[in-house]
Amino acid sequence: MTTRTAxxxxxxxxxxxxxxxxVAILDxxxxxxxxGGLDACALDEVARRAGVGxxxxxxxxxxxxxxxxxxxxxxxxxxxxxxxxxxxxxARALLHALAGALASPRARAWRRTVPALGPEAPLQPAxxxxxxxxxxxxxxxxxARAEGRGDVPAGGFPALALEAAxxxxxxxxxxxxxxxxxxxxxxxxxxxAVVEPHLPR
Amino acid sequence: MTTRTAxxxxxxxxxxxxxxxxVAILDxxxxxxxxGGLDACALDEVARRAGVGxxxxxxxxxxxxxxxxxxxxxxxxxxxxxxxxxxxxxARALLHALAGALASPRARAWRRTVPALGPEAPLQPAxxxxxxxxxxxxxxxxxARAEGRGDVPAGGFPALALEAAxxxxxxxxxxxxxxxxxxxxxxxxxxxAVVEPHLPR
Numbered sequence: 235m236t237t238r239t240a241x242x243x244x245x246x247x248x249x250x251x252x253x254x255x256x257v258a259i260l261d262x263x264x265x266x267x268x269x270g271g272l273d274a275c276a277l278d279e280v281a282r283r284a285g286v287g288x289x290x291x292x293x294x295x296x297x298x299x300x301x302x303x304x305x306x307x308x309x310x311x312x313x314x315x316x317x318x319x320x321x322x323x324x325a326r327a328l329l330h331a332l333a334g335a336l337a338s339p340r341a342r343a344w345r346r347t348v349p350a351l352g353p354e355a356p357l358q359p360a361x362x363x364x365x366x367x368x369x370x371x372x373x374x375x376x377x378a379r380a381e382g383r384g385d386v387p388a389g390g391f392p393a394l395a396l397e398a399a400x401x402x403x404x405x406x407x408x409x410x411x412x413x414x415x416x417x418x419x420x421x422x423x424x425x426x427a428v429v430e431p432h433l434p435r
Numbered sequence: 436m437t438t439r440t441a442x443x444x445x446x447x448x449x450x451x452x453x454x455x456x457x458v459a460i461l462d463x464x465x466x467x468x469x470x471g472g473l474d475a476c477a478l479d480e481v482a483r484r485a486g487v488g489x490x491x492x493x494x495x496x497x498x499x500x501x502x503x504x505x506x507x508x509x510x511x512x513x514x515x516x517x518x519x520x521x522x523x524x525x526a527r528a529l530l531h532a533l534a535g536a537l538a539s540p541r542a543r544a545w546r547r548t549v550p551a552l553g554p555e556a557p558l559q560p561a562x563x564x565x566x567x568x569x570x571x572x573x574x575x576x577x578x579a580r581a582e583g584r585g586d587v588p589a590g591g592f593p594a595l596a597l598e599a600a601x602x603x604x605x606x607x608x609x610x611x612x613x614x615x616x617x618x619x620x621x622x623x624x625x626x627x628a629v630v631e632p633h634l635p636r
Contacts, residue, residue: 269553270553271551271553272551273474345550345551346550346551346552346553347551349546349547349550349551349609350472350473350546350547350548350550350551351547352470352471352472352547353611363610366606366609366610367610369606370607392624392627392628394603394624394625394628394629395628395629397603398599398600398602398603398625398628398629399599400606401599401602401603401605401606402595402598402599402602404602404605404606404609405567405570405598405601405602405605405606406571408550408567408605408609409564409567409568410554423593423595424595424599426593427593427595427596427599427633428595428596428599428629431632431633432628432632
């Protein structure tokens, strides 16, 4: 067995990369996905909006798929609110967090891009599930916290009921409703119809 | 004011249109939408699968948008089941009808096509809302029938609870789950978590 010294790291050529350009390019890509899905996110147009040349994009991302993946980001903002002391308070805050997340440019870009891809697309597994995919786990986390606090007995509140409340926001958003615009009234109705029947009186 | 005789109707040229070809073309278009959304539904490929020439398509539809609109059909199959005599029976049948509708080629084609379009697309208002859009009204119809039968007092059962049960199927379907594959167990859980708490004991 021979020992080799590691080759020297390649020296960077030219000026160091400007992180502000990365942000401008990713923002432009997300904006275009939001406006028109994958078709609208052409690299020429990303370059134009970001005020850079296409070569600047290709120095950072090998392909459009790579850029799109990074534009979505690898993780979603956490939906689970800070501990509000009761399941009703937490469930209300969680539903508002979902309504806000669905109204975000990232979620609107997701709606125009991911359902159209289908499971066979190479890009599909690289994209995050967005608030729609994160929602069931967030509902379970809030119910588990309430069980821990003792607001509800263990197993006494079905997390599926809270999942169902949020699923109404998701389904209406899918057909074009803006959940943030109607959230106050709808969240109150959902809490009464789906969550409160299970709370100890 | 002069009276004119109507011009004679144009005489059909060549052989009469074969309705079986219409069906083959519409089926091929829906199949392609289902497999790859609007991009996959290229007229060359529709013609190839239907075993016709492109001119045969253009004699029937002015544009790809017109063909896509007709491939979706103008109305969805009605989700509301026959009267089963009780709200529990009807709600179960309704949830199974939704799971079945979401698993259909038409709904899968819808998922790959409509959310990606955005409100500005000329095609968008021409496409049906599919089972996702039809669901809230179907839930209200089943609850109204139960009120009429007297299973529940008027206003005593929130239709939003039944809407929420189905919205779980919609949200999971949106992230790729096949609702028909899990429907038996999930529908039973949804009835227990969301519907039964409101039924008179």
